[in-house]
Amino acid sequence: MKLPEVSSQKRENYAKFYMIFISVLGCAAVVNAFFHLEPTPKITILLLLTAFLAITEYYPIPLLRGSTSITFPFIFVMYELFGISYSIIIYAGIALAINILHQRPLRIILFNPAQLAVSLFLAEYILSHTNVVQVQSSTSNFISGFSTYILFLTLFFIINNLIVDIVLLIRPQPYTFYLFKTKTLTELGNVVISLLYGAMIFYLGNRKIDEFSLFFFFSPLVAVSLLYSVISTLRNEKKRLNALFEITTRVNKKIHSTEWIETFKNTFSQIVDVQAIMMWVKENDVWKILYYDGRVIPKDELTGEALARFDGKKEPIVYQDRVKKLGPIDEFFKKDMKAFVYSPMVVEDETIGMLVVAKSRSRSFEDDEIHSIATLANQLAIAVNSRILIEEKEKRIVLEERNRIARGIHDGVAQTLAGAVMKLETAERKFDRHPDETRKLIRESMDKLRLSLREVRESIYELRPYPTERVGLSTAIEKRIEIVKDEYDIKFSFDIRGQEVPLSPMVEKELFDIFQESLQNTIKHAQATKIEVLLSYQKEHIILKIKDNGVGFSLFQAMVKAQNNPHFGILNMNDAAEKINATLQIDTKEGLGTDITLTVPKMGLEGGSTIDQAYAGG
Structure with missing residues (x-):
């Protein structure tokens, strides 16, 4: 039987109740510790340990894929010198102050110090009711003390992590095994470092403990905490900037x-x-x-x-x-x-x-x-x-094309048809009296109608979907090459490199137009026997290259001719390239063939769909 799924709001409420419960227990542990405080003459040592504890808690050390505060060695020394009450009150107070400085939510401000207080209280309570074998020798003192340290550390680690794991499991946000593993491994790294420091504490335990010895003993740990915290901050900022750059790109x-x-x-x-x-x-x-x-x-x-x-x-x-x-x-x-x-x-x-x-x-x-x-x-x-700007440009180009076709129909087909109708009407009036003139008028009208029919067919062809819209750019190029191969004795090679990506209709159209213009010029003027076509999808650009082994030409003379003949192919290709912010390069010499390269920046050209298609959401 499938259990009913608990709603997100209920899980959030359960997490809040649990955190309140731990917060109450933590407050009780702190209040209890206050009632068991005893005056101490070693106030300087206590302040020094408090300062070190605050620094290491505020500046966690990056470890594995997380970060952790190496605070247990300070807590244990404080516990050994001043008792568990001082440790609970000072550790909870430091955690409370740090959470307030970080402007965390109230429930977090109360929960984090409380969990530490409860963990310390329960770990010490279990430790005090556990019989540890005492061996009377210099070696046994080390083993006995270090065993106590290990047991205290283990209990604190298990209880503290268990309290945190429970709230992470209850709350609605997913707590995956990966997150659990990462957190556990990070805390185990904390345990290993704390064990190393614990071993040194008991190895040097017979020496006199004062402010100076504690300062020099713990200062490396504090320095490492400060240094690695700065490194971690810089690394996280670099990671954030890299992610920001990646997503925007x-x-x-x-x-x-x-x-x-x-x-x-x-x-x-x-x-x-x-x-x-x-x-x-x-x-x-x-x-x-x-x-x-x-x-x-x-x-x-x-x-x-x-x-x-x-x-x-x-x-x-x-x-x-x-x-x-x-x-x-x-x-x-x-x-x-x-x-x-x-x-x-x-x-x-x-x-x-x-x-x-x-x-x-x-x-x-x-x-x-x-x-x-x-x-x-x-x-x-x-x-x-x-x-938005590109869409407006595409709409403007489509509108201009429609207006051009409309003007062509008005100035061409419409005028021709009007003239033919007028001649037919004249022929009708002269049919009985002047049959020869009537036949002449009918023949002229038929010629005009045939011309109009051709112009109408051309207009219909222009209004049909462009080859690239029907089959895509690469397929349209392949089909055009097959048609030319059937009509002319020219060898072709067509190579596509890289991963093809969908392009906007306007970009595909202009690329195909430039290809057709280059192909037409080669057929008419180059006397080529071989044409190589390359369509390359690179990381930042799309390259279209048309290379032939024809007679070539003088580029300077061609540009001079283009100024006098606006229909010359080079101008058409330049205009098409400008529409898509592309670079057109023509390498040619008389007798050495022609190499035409069109380089189109890839950014801003991918698509084939409008922005409205994204409104459906994620």
């Missing part, structure tokens, strides 16, 4: 296809871990969802007061606690989402979009995460704006 390359959504989703988690995300764009004064994922409740569009609160925003807005203050679009998120960041996507002082992310815990967004989200939103704004 990939998104810019794939912004025109639905693939960019998956790219964004897979790499965003490297920057910041969130449970819900929405991306909005503004089109024609209407806010629409471009992408969403996680615990969200998507709707069609943004209107009313929420719309007004989106418009004009230029800086990130942070809502750390949903209970205390509502955000503009709280109704779009599940109720268990508590903290939000609204990061505007701004281009040239105009807000064109909004990136909204949410977490299930209050006050869980840190400053570096907010800065990273804002930086990513700005990069996304540039990518989305580029896509």
